[in-house]
Amino acid sequence: MAGLVSAPGAALAANILAFGRLLRRAGVPVGSTEGLAAMEALSLVDIGDRRQVHAALRAVMVRRREHFPVFDQAFLLFWRDPEAGRNAAAMALMDGMKEQAKPPPGSRRLAEAMAPQRPPRPPPQPPEERPPVDVAMTVSERERLQTMDFEAMSAAEIAAAKSEIRKLVLSLDARPTRRFRPDPLGPSVDLRGTIRASLHQGGEILSLERRRRVTRPPPLVALCDISGSMSRYAQVLLHFLHAVTNDRDRVHSFLFGTRLTNVTRQLRHRDAEVAFELVSHIVPDWSGGTRIGESLELFNKQWSRRVLGQGAVVLLITDGLDREGAKGLAEATARLRRSCRRLMWLNPLLRYAGFQPRSQGIRAMLPHVDEFRPVHNLESLRALVATLSGPQQVRRMAA
Structure with a gap:
C-alpha cells in the first residue's frame, strides 16, 4: 500500500482518478460521482489498512456484483504499483495471476486496460480521386469476430460484437394468454x-x-449444437443468446453435444465474459461428438413440459450431422414439434448454394420442422429476428 500511504492529498486524488480510468477501460462503469465518493470513503478508513481501503473503494465504485472480479484484479495490480501500466507484460506475472492455471474472467480486458494508451495515428492524406469507403465495420472484422473463441475475446472485440448484436432487437409476436386484466x-x-x-x-x-x-410474447427455447463441426458458429450464437436472455424474460437455452446441458441460469449473467466462463465450467463436451437424437429425447422427457408451455418457439441450431446416424432422431424431432407452436431449424450448412440433404440425420429431421433456415453470419441473424418479430402463420395439422 505504498502507493496510498506515500501519496496524500493531491497525489491520492490523482491516483483515484487514474484508478477510475483503468476500471472504465476494463468495462466497469465508473464516473466522476464514484471518484468523489471514493475520496470521501478513504477519509473515513485507515489508509494503511489494505483490507479497509479495498472494501471502501469497492463499496462506492462498483454497483453490480458481476464487476467484483474485475475490480479485485484491478485493485491488486494498480495499488501495488500505480506505474505498472507501463509494463503490461510484467503485470501478468504477479502473484495474483500466476497461481492460477487459467486466468479468471476479465483478466485479458484488465491487462489491455492497464497497457499504455497509444496515440491515434494521423489520418493519411486522401488522393484526389478515391471512392468513398464505409469504415463502420469491414467484412474481415466481422469474420474475425464470428470465428474467434469466446474465452479469448478482448474488451474491444466484445464491444464490437455486442454493438452488432444489440441492433438485433427481438420482439416476438405477442400471443393471447388465459389471463385477463382490468x-x-x-x-x-x-x-x-x-x-x-x-x-x-x-x-x-x-x-x-x-x-x-x-x-x-411466447417463451423462446434454444437448443444449440456445440459439437466440433458447430463450434465456430456456436461461439457467435452464444453472444446472440446471451443478449436475448438479458433483454427479455422466458428465454431458455440448452447446449448439446454428447449430452444435454441447461445453461439458462449462466447466460443470465449480465457480463458476457463471466457468463461464458460459467458456461465453460458446466459444459464438458464442447467441440466433441454429436448425439442429436439422444439429446432431443432427453429434452422431451425432462424439460419439454417445463419450458414449452404457452405456445413456445423452439430454435434448433445444428448441422444435423449425428454421430449415431438417424437412430431415434425422427421420433424425437416429431415429438418436439408436437410440443411447441413453432419449430425452426437453423443450419449453417445452408450457406452453400448447392446444399443437398444427403445426411441420414438431416433427412430424418427435415420433415418434422416448420422452417429450415441458414445461420452463419449477422445477416442471417437479422433475417431470423425479422421473421420471429413478424406475424406468424398458423401451423396446419396433418390429417
Whole structure:
C-alpha cells in the first residue's frame, strides 16, 4: 500500500482518478460521482489498512456484483504499483495471476486496460480521386469476430460484437394468454369485478367492469449444437443468446453435444465474459461428438413440459450431422414439434448454394420442422429476428 500511504492529498486524488480510468477501460462503469465518493470513503478508513481501503473503494465504485472480479484484479495490480501500466507484460506475472492455471474472467480486458494508451495515428492524406469507403465495420472484422473463441475475446472485440448484436432487437409476436386484466375499454364484461365493485355500493350494480385478455410474447427455447463441426458458429450464437436472455424474460437455452446441458441460469449473467466462463465450467463436451437424437429425447422427457408451455418457439441450431446416424432422431424431432407452436431449424450448412440433404440425420429431421433456415453470419441473424418479430402463420395439422 505504498502507493496510498506515500501519496496524500493531491497525489491520492490523482491516483483515484487514474484508478477510475483503468476500471472504465476494463468495462466497469465508473464516473466522476464514484471518484468523489471514493475520496470521501478513504477519509473515513485507515489508509494503511489494505483490507479497509479495498472494501471502501469497492463499496462506492462498483454497483453490480458481476464487476467484483474485475475490480479485485484491478485493485491488486494498480495499488501495488500505480506505474505498472507501463509494463503490461510484467503485470501478468504477479502473484495474483500466476497461481492460477487459467486466468479468471476479465483478466485479458484488465491487462489491455492497464497497457499504455497509444496515440491515434494521423489520418493519411486522401488522393484526389478515391471512392468513398464505409469504415463502420469491414467484412474481415466481422469474420474475425464470428470465428474467434469466446474465452479469448478482448474488451474491444466484445464491444464490437455486442454493438452488432444489440441492433438485433427481438420482439416476438405477442400471443393471447388465459389471463385477463382490468381495462375500462376492454371488449368483455368482468362479472366478478362488477359484483366486487357493487359491494361498495350496498349491492347495487351502478356500472359494469370490463376486462381485456393479457397478451405476451411466447417463451423462446434454444437448443444449440456445440459439437466440433458447430463450434465456430456456436461461439457467435452464444453472444446472440446471451443478449436475448438479458433483454427479455422466458428465454431458455440448452447446449448439446454428447449430452444435454441447461445453461439458462449462466447466460443470465449480465457480463458476457463471466457468463461464458460459467458456461465453460458446466459444459464438458464442447467441440466433441454429436448425439442429436439422444439429446432431443432427453429434452422431451425432462424439460419439454417445463419450458414449452404457452405456445413456445423452439430454435434448433445444428448441422444435423449425428454421430449415431438417424437412430431415434425422427421420433424425437416429431415429438418436439408436437410440443411447441413453432419449430425452426437453423443450419449453417445452408450457406452453400448447392446444399443437398444427403445426411441420414438431416433427412430424418427435415420433415418434422416448420422452417429450415441458414445461420452463419449477422445477416442471417437479422433475417431470423425479422421473421420471429413478424406475424406468424398458423401451423396446419396433418390429417
